[in-house]
Amino acid sequence: xxxxTVKNLTPEEEELxxxxxxxxxxxxxxxALSYRRTGNTDLIPVVILGIxxxxxxxxxxxxxxxxxxxxxxxxxxxxxxxxLVEVIMLVEETLDISIDNNExxxxxxxxxxxxxxxxxxxxxxxxxxxxxxxxxxxxxxLPHGPPFLFLQDATLRQSEARGTYRIAGDEFFLEGHFxxxxxxxxxxxxEALGQLAVLYLVKTKSESLPKQxxxxxxxxxxxxxxxxxxxxxxxxxxxxxxxxxxxxxxxxSFEGHIMAGTEKVAFAEEISLIFDFCGEAESVAQEGxxxxx
Amino acid sequence: xxxxxxxGLGFVTSxxxxxxxxxxxxxxxxxxxxxxxxxxxxxxxVKLAGTVKDFSVNSCDPEDWTYPxxxxxRREVLRGLAPHGLFAYCAMQxxxxxxGLSEEEVSNLDTGIFTASAGSAKMLHSHLERMNRHGVNxxxxxxxxxxxxxxxxxxxxxxxxxxxxxxxxxxxxxxxGHALGYAWDEITLGRQKxxxxxxxxxxxxxxxxxxxxxxxxxxxxxxxxASRPFDKDRDGFVGTGGSVVMVLEDEELxxxxxxxxxxxxxxxxxxxxxxNVAISHPDGDGLANAMRRAAACAKVSLKDxxxxxxxAPSTPIGDLSEIRALKQTFNGDRxxxxxxxxxxxxxxxxxxxxEAAFTVLGLRHNFMPGxxxxxxxxxxxxxxxxxxxTEDKGPALAMSNSSGFGGxxxxxxxxxx
Numbered sequence: 259x260x261x262x263t264v265k266n267l268t269p270e271e272e273e274l275x276x277x278x279x280x281x282x283x284x285x286x287x288x289x290a291l292s293y294r295r296t297g298n299t300d301l302i303p304v305v306i307l308g309i310x311x312x313x314x315x316x317x318x319x320x321x322x323x324x325x326x327x328x329x330x331x332x333x334x335x336x337x338x339x340x341x342l343v344e345v346i347m348l349v350e351e352t353l354d355i356s357i358d359n360n361e362x363x364x365x366x367x368x369x370x371x372x373x374x375x376x377x378x379x380x381x382x383x384x385x386x387x388x389x390x391x392x393x394x395x396x397x398x399x400l401p402h403g404p405p406f407l408f409l410q411d412a413t414l415r416q417s418e419a420r421g422t423y424r425i426a427g428d429e430f431f432l433e434g435h436f437x438x439x440x441x442x443x444x445x446x447x448x449e450a451l452g453q454l455a456v457l458y459l460v461k462t463k464s465e466s467l468p469k470q471x472x473x474x475x476x477x478x479x480x481x482x483x484x485x486x487x488x489x490x491x492x493x494x495x496x497x498x499x500x501x502x503x504x505x506x507x508x509x510x511s512f513e514g515h516i517m518a519g520t521e522k523v524a525f526a527e528e529i530s531l532i533f534d535f536c537g538e539a540e541s542v543a544q545e546g547x548x549x550x551x
Numbered sequence: 552x553x554x555x556x557x558x559g560l561g562f563v564t565s566x567x568x569x570x571x572x573x574x575x576x577x578x579x580x581x582x583x584x585x586x587x588x589x590x591x592x593x594x595x596x597v598k599l600a601g602t603v604k605d606f607s608v609n610s611c612d613p614e615d616w617t618y619p620x621x622x623x624x625r626r627e628v629l630r631g632l633a634p635h636g637l638f639a640y641c642a643m644q645x646x647x648x649x650x651g652l653s654e655e656e657v658s659n660l661d662t663g664i665f666t667a668s669a670g671s672a673k674m675l676h677s678h679l680e681r682m683n684r685h686g687v688n689x690x691x692x693x694x695x696x697x698x699x700x701x702x703x704x705x706x707x708x709x710x711x712x713x714x715x716x717x718x719x720x721x722x723x724x725x726x727x728g729h730a731l732g733y734a735w736d737e738i739t740l741g742r743q744k745x746x747x748x749x750x751x752x753x754x755x756x757x758x759x760x761x762x763x764x765x766x767x768x769x770x771x772x773x774x775x776x777a778s779r780p781f782d783k784d785r786d787g788f789v790g791t792g793g794s795v796v797m798v799l800e801d802e803e804l805x806x807x808x809x810x811x812x813x814x815x816x817x818x819x820x821x822x823x824x825x826x827n828v829a830i831s832h833p834d835g836d837g838l839a840n841a842m843r844r845a846a847a848c849a850k851v852s853l854k855d856x857x858x859x860x861x862x863a864p865s866t867p868i869g870d871l872s873e874i875r876a877l878k879q880t881f882n883g884d885r886x887x888x889x890x891x892x893x894x895x896x897x898x899x900x901x902x903x904x905x906e907a908a909f910t911v912l913g914l915r916h917n918f919m920p921g922x923x924x925x926x927x928x929x930x931x932x933x934x935x936x937x938x939x940x941t942e943d944k945g946p947a948l949a950m951s952n953s954s955g956f957g958g959x960x961x962x963x964x965x966x967x968x
Contacts, residue, residue, distance in 0.1 A: 281614065315625055341627065343692040356688070 263542045267294055272496035278351050282308040290352045299379055302353070306372050309348050313341050321520055327369030330497075334520060335368075349375060364388050366413070368508070389461065399420070399460050400453060401473050407428050408450035412457055418501045419458040423450055427492030442490040447524050451514035452478055452531065455500050459510055459533050466505040483527025494518045500529070508532050555738050556805040557813040557911050557965070559650025559798030561642035565601030565754075565791045565895045566906045568619065569645065571681035574912055579943050580923045582894040584774040584789055589756040597768045599777045600759060601791025601896025606633035606690045607757070611677035613697070614813035628710045631696045633671030635751035635901075637705050638794035643707055643749065651810060652745075654712075661744035663716030665734045666703035667726035668750065673757035674698035704753050715743050721900075724862070725821075727748065727795075728903030728953040728961030732819035734799050743766045746799045750904035754792015758899070762790065765818060765829060767860065767866055778897075779924035780863035780870055780890035781937050788864040791896030795905045814914040817851065817948075817965045820844025824958025831869055831954055835876025838952060838960040839861070844879045844960035845950065854884040856964070857946030862954045863890035864897040874932045885936040887946070889922035907963055910951045916965045917945030 266465060267275070279287045280302050289301040304339050310331075311322050318336055321329060333339045337345070342365070355378055364387050365371050391412040397403065412421040425442050432440035459471045490496060500512040510533055514526035517523020555849040560570055565583025576583070587600035589609070591696035598913050607617045613629045621640045624632075632640060639891040647657055656662065678694035691697075697703050701719045708717040716737055720729040727750030752758055762768050771777035771789035805812055822840030824832040831838075846853045859877070863870045870890075875887065891909050891930035894896075913919055928937065951963045 306878070313626070315627070340692045344630075346694070347689060420944070 270274070275352050278348060279308070279312075282312045286311075293353065299376060302376050302379060303372050305353065306349065306375055307368070309345055309352070310335070310337075310368060310371070312348075313337065313345055322368070327367060327372065328499075328517070329368045329520065330366055331368065331371070332366075335506070345371070353379065355379060386415060390459065391457070396457060399473060400456055401476075402453055404455075406449075407453065408446060409453050409457065412454060414458060414461055416464055417463065418499055419454050421450075421454045421457070421498045422494045422495060422539070423498065425490060425492050432492070440492055442496075444484070444486045444524065447490070447496070447516055448462075448481060448484065448526065448529070450496065450498055451500055451516065451526060451529055453513075454498050455512045455514075455529060455531055457512070458500060458502065458512070459531065466507070471533050471536040472536040477532050479532045481526055481529045481531040484524070486524045488518060488521055488523045490518055490523055496523065503528065508534055552739050554691070554743060554802035555627040555735050555816045556800050556802040556810070556968075557797060557816060558800045558805050558810040559646040559652070559796075560791075560813065560908050560911065561645030561647075561649060561796035562908070563603060563606070563642045564636040564793040564898075565603060565797065568603070568605060568641075570649065570912075573909075574916065576894065577891065577909055577912060577920050578916075578918055580894060580921055580941060582709065582774070582778070582923065583791070584777055584896055586774070587676055588947070590760065594776055595760060595763070595841055596739050596770045597763055599769070599774055599789050600754060601778075601789060601793075601898070603638065603754060603791075603793045606638065608637060608753075612673060613637070617710035629747045631694045631702075631706050632755040633668075633674050633702050634755065635671065635698050635792055635794055636697065636702055638792065639666070639668075639703050639707060639749050639751040639796065640710060642751075642794040642796040643711060643747065646747065646798050647711075650798040650800075651808075652798070656745070656808075658712035658714055660714050661745045662713065662746070662777075663734075663737060664704065664708055664711075664747040664749065665716070665718055665720060665730040665737075666707065666715045666751070667720045667730040667904070668700065668703045668752060669721070669723070669726070669758065669900045670700035670702055671753050671758070672761075673753055673755050676757060680805045681696065703749055704917040705723055707747070707749060711747075713747070720957040722961075723955035723957070724864070724897070724902050725900050725953040725955035725959045725961045726900040726903065727905075728819075728907070728951075728963060729821070729959075731797065731799075731816070731904055731963055732821065732961060735816050735819055738799060738801050744801045744804050748797045748799060748904060749794065750898070750901040751794035752792040752899050752901040754790060754898070757895060758792065759790030760768055762788075769865065776924050776926070778865045778893050779926070780861065780893055781874070781922055781929050781932050782865075782925045783929040785865045785867060785870060785929075788866050788869075788892065789896035789922055791898050791901075793901060793905070795901060795908050797908055797911070812968050814911045815968050817964050817966045818845055818847075818849025819963045820846070820848050821959070821961045823960065826958050831872035831957055832958060833875070834874060835872040835874070836881065837958045838873060838876035838962070839880045839961040841877070842950065842952065845964050849964040851948055851964065853881060856881075856884075856886045856948050856950050857947040858910070858913065859886050859888045859908045860949065860951040861888055861890045862900075862902070862923075864892055865890070869954070870929065873932055873954070874929065874935065877935055886950075887919050887936050887938045887942060889920055889938050893923035893925075894920075902950070903961060903963075907951045907965070908954070910949045910965055913950055914945060914965055918943050919946060
């Protein structure tokens with residue numbers, strides 16, 4: 259794929275690209291021209307970021323500066339679906355590719371867009387589609403329930419799981435944590451990450467998870483390297499994410515992050531769960547004590 | 552039945568982009584007509600237009616546009632606008648400030664918006680060209696909403712978070728008269744408490760020059776006299792663009808919130824010629840019926856009308872038709888008559904509300920603008936009191952007329968408060 263785009267650009271083509279990108283940063287214009295001349299796909303992220311930035315309101319643009327890949331296109335950047343079409347169209351024009359409408363549906367973050375276009379240009383298979391799990395399904399799939407369920411929706415991939423929880427303010431424990439000053443407890447944040455990890459184990463099929471995990475046989479085992487950096491209060495919307503580090507029955511360990519908007523809230527180097535598959539002997543409960551999830 | 556008060560005005564016109572300038576130019580009869588760069592090519596025998604100043608909207612890419620610093624339009628709004636959409640966005644902002652409305656008063660179930668524009672031929676043309684050249688999937692995603700008829704309604708209703716009625720009216724040069732009339736209905740029927748009424752036109756090569764095909768445009772090269780309604784040597788209209796916004800309110804509500812009331816709209820009427828697709832009725836029968844119906848609706852006697860802002864676009868046939876309509880309607884009564892198109896040019900879908908707004912300014916500030924640029928009055932108009940100079944005496948009751956293609960005629964009546 260990349261090879262087919264390598265060619266000497268005519269001055270007219272070069273002018274056309276420059277004109278299409280006239281409101282993008284000089285670096286992204288240079289990167290686009292250079293990609294078209296050399297086929298060097300390393301330059302793609304610069305072009306994509308430059309194009310996305312061009313469509314953002316000036317007050318939103320600084321958000322792209324660090325950790326852009328995690329930013330959600332709609333929620334964090336205020337981009338609507340029509341603007342995403344504008345972004346994709348400009349990408350098509352400048353990188354000389356064509357993208358099918360159906361392929362756009364699962365692009366949720368800046369990182370998703372970058373990976374997607376990178377795969378297209380390199381001719382690699384597209385990353386697996388994310389599985390969205392609404393609250394009703396979460397309720398069915400997890401052993402947890404209100405008032406101790408801290409996930410409101412979730413998106414699963416092999417490589418990671420994401421979820422959200424909006425602090426309503428009427429959670430029972432906020433009455434005492436603290437008196438007259440409701441602060442979401444760090445222990446509950448850890449619990450929320452744990453619940454997301456349980457959901458991942460129950461819903462994922464992979465080499466290391468060849469059979470259905472029994473939702474009633476997943477328990478907390480240990481955690482390590484927890485750092486909290488921001489108070490969270492009623493009204494905050496927490497974005498949770500976990501990435502599997504090592505999964506080998508009966509142990510699974512994950513790395514976890516929590517953000518509130520674009521601000522970092524908490525980081526867990528390692529959260530370990532112990533689990534068992536459906537129909538296995540009752541080995542887990544004896545091995546690993548601890549509360550579910 | 553609720554009374555309808557006018558409580559706010561906004562202007563982007565060839566004779567000014569804020570109310571004080573418009574008022575001054577209107578009273579002093581200073582026109583806004585000039586050589587128009589869009590018409591400079593050797594292909595066009597038409598050279599003049601009523602030009603909107605301080606806006607540069609010639610590109611088909613809204614992000615290229617420049618406009619006065621008083622306005623700030625976010626990209627997500629701007630990308631959906633036609634040139635006249637930007638004019639209207641700005642006029643709307645003026646009207647809201649002028650009426651002293653809060654965000655909540657603009658955005659609620661009892662507040663609606665009616666608009667009138669012919670869409671944007673320029674934007675539509677550019678999109679279709681792009682589609683034909685680059686393929687269907689490369690159409691701009693906002694290409695439809697920033698070009699088709701209705702563009703004003705879609706954009707203003709969303710940008711200003713309108714929750715009540717929203718719709719557009721299309722009857723060519725009577726369009727914004729219909730929008731005003733039906734907005735008046737909404738309030739008097741108790742369906743809405745407050746209505747924004749908006750008229751707009753691009754006023755560019757694509758929206759004006761095609762009228763040359765029917766020989767409706769003036770080919771005069773002198774801006775000082777090109778638009779001269781009721782003159783015997785008039786040779787066609789001079790086109791213009793811009794936008795005017797008027798706020799109509801249930802008078803009781805307006806008084807309760809302490810709003811300044813410009814005037815009261817007391818009724819309107821419409822009737823059609825049933826005659827020709829583009830030529831007005833030779834005796835002005837449709838317009839005469841519209842004026843009678845307006846008076847009946849307003850429950851006023853025609854002889855109590857003191858001033859008429861005529862449609863008279865400065866075309867040989869159009870002005871004559873209206874002269875005859877006025878003669879048969881006002882048989883013996885002598886209201887003052889003028890056509891302010893001499894100053895602005897003809898705003899097509901914008902014309903009716905622009906002239907209604909001028910009429911309302913006259914009611915508020917006690918004057919009747921003169922009919923400028925008449926060197927020798929059309930002999931057919933003998934007997935009508937066409938005023939060549941501004942008169943510093945305000946009307947008690949004033950009428951504003953509009954006629955559109957297909958013989959659509961609208962007449963609006965306003966009352967001094």
